[in-house]
Amino acid sequence: MPVYDYECAECGAFETVRRIAERDEPVACPQCGATAARVVIGAPSLGGGSPDAREETGGYGMRHFGGCSCC
Structure with a gap:
């Protein structure tokens, strides 16, 4: 856990x-x-996406922005 x-x-x-x-x-x-x-605590932005990138919701309510490097 x-x-x-x-x-x-x-x-x-x-x-x-x-x-x-x-x-x-x-x-x-x-x-x-x-x-x-x-x-x-919010995670820092690693760049790669445009400021107006569309936000997407993933598993467990995690939010991902277009071009994120986490996945």
Whole structure:
């Protein structure tokens, strides 16, 4: 299972192993038990596509832009 980053307002950042289907659901902080939201970081653009390239949605809700180099 994948590891995801979460951030507790009181305790700070932590990682947790979760199923992909549960990745966006809040999780309890392992230190204080407060609800923590997932940290979402955008991937940098590697170029190759035009700025007006059409966005496509792939598996698991991942977004790909025309000319992306990830796949």
